[in-house]
Amino acid sequence: MKRGDFSVSVTKDHLVFSSAHFITFAGHRCEGLHGHNYRARVTVEGALDEEVWFVFDFVVIKKIMKRLCDEIDHKVLLALENPKLQVAECGDSVTVAYEGKPRYVFPKADCALLPVPNTTVEMLAELLAGRFRAELDAMGARGLTAIEMEIEENFGQSAVYRVEVRT
Ligand SMILES: [Zn+2]
Numbered sequence: 001m002k003r004g005d006f007s008v009s010v011t012k013d014h015l016v017f018s019s020a021h022f023i024t025f026a027g028h029r030c031e032g033l034h035g036h037n038y039r040a041r042v043t044v045e046g047a048l049d050e051e052v053w054f055v056f057d058f059v060v061i062k063k064i065m066k067r068l069c070d071e072i073d074h075k076v077l078l079a080l081e082n083p084k085l086q087v088a089e090c091g092d093s094v095t096v097a098y099e100g101k102p103r104y105v106f107p108k109a110d111c112a113l114l115p116v117p118n119t120t121v122e123m124l125a126e127l128l129a130g131r132f133r134a135e136l137d138a139m140g141a142r143g144l145t146a147i148e149m150e151i152e153e154n155f156g157q158s159a160v161y162r163v164e165v166r167t
Pocket of ligand 1: 022035036
């Protein structure tokens with residue numbers, strides 16, 4: 001009998017990042033700066049490794065995810081690809097303008113400049129899935145078929161991004 005499919009999932013109390021952000025909406029509405037205690041959950045789908053009988057080592061997944069969360073923990077998350085926002089580095093500061101009007105100045109060390117069009121949980125999930133995948137590629141992971149990343153910004157309020165991979 002053919003075996004079914006397996007996946008492994010990790011979400012932990014330490015896979016969180018407490019970060020500030022704001023998003024822009026359709027038209028001319030822009031949120032004020034506020035924060036979330038975001039939490040990440042990653043699921044890896046793939047073939048069972050029949051030497052060890054698991055899909056992927058939990059320890060490795062946790063280590064990668066912890067690093068990815070730490071990179072953006074206690075930062076102001078700023079979207080670099082939002083046409084309504086002008087984000088510029090200026091010495092030790094980052095200035096942010098909305099539709100050409102100056103809005104914020106942050107210390108550069110407190111900012112995470114992200115290649116996303118808006119810091120929605122959808123875009124954060126896609127970004128972290130891509131970074132997670134790059135880490136797996138770099139370590140030569142084999143046999144994986146999909147990565148799913150869920151980012152929760154409030155209890156019961158999250159977005160999921162899933163991408164098929166071939167490793
Ligand atoms: Zn928010």
